[in-house]
Amino acid sequence: MFTGQCRLITLGYRQGGPAGYGLRRFLVNENNKPKALLARGEHKSLQADRVILVPGPEEEVETVSRIYKLFILEHRSEREIATILNGEGRTTDLGKPWTHAVIRQILSNEKYIGNNVYNRVSFKLKQKRVVNDADMWVRGDGVFEGIVDPALFEAAQTIFAQRVRRFTNEELLKMLSELLACRGVLSGMIINEVEEMPSSAAYRHRFGSLLRAYELIGYQPSRDYRYVETNRQLRLMHPEVVAETIAGIEAIGGSVTSNARNDLLLVNHEVTLAFVISRCQSTAAGSLRWKVRLDTSLRPDVTVVVRLNPDNKTVKDYYLLPWLDIGHNPKLGMAEDNGINLDSFRTDDLSPLFHLLRRHTLEGPL
Numbered sequence: 001m002f003t004g005q006c007r008l009i010t011l012g013y014r015q016g017g018p019a020g021y022g023l024r025r026f027l028v029n030e031n032n033k034p035k036a037l038l039a040r041g042e043h044k045s046l047q048a049d050r051v052i053l054v055p056g057p058e059e060e061v062e063t064v065s066r067i068y069k070l071f072i073l074e075h076r077s078e079r080e081i082a083t084i085l086n087g088e089g090r091t092t093d094l095g096k097p098w099t100h101a102v103i104r105q106i107l108s109n110e111k112y113i114g115n116n117v118y119n120r121v122s123f124k125l126k127q128k129r130v131v132n133d134a135d136m137w138v139r140g141d142g143v144f145e146g147i148v149d150p151a152l153f154e155a156a157q158t159i160f161a162q163r164v165r166r167f168t169n170e171e172l173l174k175m176l177s178e179l180l181a182c183r184g185v186l187s188g189m190i191i192n193e194v195e196e197m198p199s200s201a202a203y204r205h206r207f208g209s210l211l212r213a214y215e216l217i218g219y220q221p222s223r224d225y226r227y228v229e230t231n232r233q234l235r236l237m238h239p240e241v242v243a244e245t246i247a248g249i250e251a252i253g254g255s256v257t258s259n260a261r262n263d264l265l266l267v268n269h270e271v272t273l274a275f276v277i278s279r280c281q282s283t284a285a286g287s288l289r290w291k292v293r294l295d296t297s298l299r300p301d302v303t304v305v306v307r308l309n310p311d312n313k314t315v316k317d318y319y320l321l322p323w324l325d326i327g328h329n330p331k332l333g334m335a336e337d338n339g340i341n342l343d344s345f346r347t348d349d350l351s352p353l354f355h356l357l358r359r360h361t362l363e364g365p366l
Contacts, residue, residue, distance in 0.1 A: 021093045021106060022064040022147055024056045053111060053144050060093065061147045067106055068152045072159065078103040101199070107156045114146030167198060172206060177217045186210075186219055238263075238277055241306055241315075245273070248350060252358045264298055267357050274300035278334070279312045290334040292319075299323055304353065307334065319345045320353055 018040065019025045025038040028050050038051065055061050063085070070076040070084070082098035092102055106112065167175075175197050180186050188200035188210060200210060207213040214221065242263065246256045249267055257266045265273040278290040290307050303326070305319040319334075319342070326332070326345075337343065347353075 019053055019056070020109065020111065021102070022056050022060040023053045023111065025051050026054045028052055055145060055147050056093070063090065064106060064112065064147055067103060068148060068156060071103075071107055072152060072155045078107070108160065110153070112146055112148040113150045113153045114144050115141045116143050169206065172198065172203065173213065173217050176203070176213060176219075180217065180219055186214060186221070237306075238275065241277065242275055245275070245304070245350060245353070248354050249357055252354055254357050254359065264300060268359065271302065271357065272298075272300045274298055274303045275306065276303055277306045278308065280308050280310045280316070282310065288336050292332040292334060294321070294323075294327065294330040294332070296327070296330045299327065302353070302356075304350070318347050318350060318353075320347060320356075321345055 027035040027038055029035055037054075067081055067085075070081050071078070076084070078100045081103045082100055085098045090098070092098060176186070176191075179191065179194060179197065183190055191197060191200040191203065191210075203210055203213045207216065211221075242258075242265070246258075246265070249256050254268050257269075258264070259266070263275065267273060274295060276292055276294070278292050281289050281291070283289060288310065292305050294303055301323055303321045303323070305321060307316045307319070308314065309316045322345075332342075334342070338346075
């Protein structure tokens, strides 16, 4: 499946994820003939169809061009550009205010010059999320129509390279200590506000989490923020698990559409799936517990419960819970062993789900 996805990348086809500001996803058939523009959250319904990126609304394309010119020609910082756009009442494609991070993403993502880049991050089911080295990336250069002049893009990357150098762990922690001495408190938002410092994401990537970086400089937050890091991991993991599941269903010939409002999947126009990622908690006695809340408003045919290991970063197992059997009890407390009434739905991987959703040809007279 991964090999096939890499081949499609080099041909210019999109492998999941939103298009981003200034771009849109467009559906083409197996002969590359245009079919339809995809709205946010919509997915292809035929396995043979493909998704490409195309220029978005003219106003968004012009705004992207303006962002590059403000950054390169007027030497405005990402935060200054965000302030300018917000002051004009403009919003992102998600209807949200502009931020330093959104501007940085537009200035650094190669899709704006028509390049497809894949496998920057690996996230195989039941394994940790891994940031890959550049030599592992899968590339397709100039495979679709870009909306930024390549010369402008390269100029922006040169500015980044000159402005940011590779900090040692000691330098990163020294800057963090100095910021703590100045502000008296630390948070991801406070770190991101300082233009001269690497982002909070850089600290998470280098030290594993912000809490670990805090620990190394002797800072103890007044509140226990471990749940914040865990919830951040869950938010990152959810779309990855859904995307992996969609890819698995499409690999067996199934069709999937997604509801952008509630992330409910409709498979083969018949079966609805919902996903719940449940973090692991330890009791005072050292036993493991998981809390699961089923969405009574959606009533999906099957809820895929993803239980995490105690590290809350890797997958322990899955429960495929049918609404007809479990829906009467929307709040579930799980232990390591739950009895046959619940553990009969447990599985180590999603192969039983794919088998359940596989189309079979009926032979003989009906």
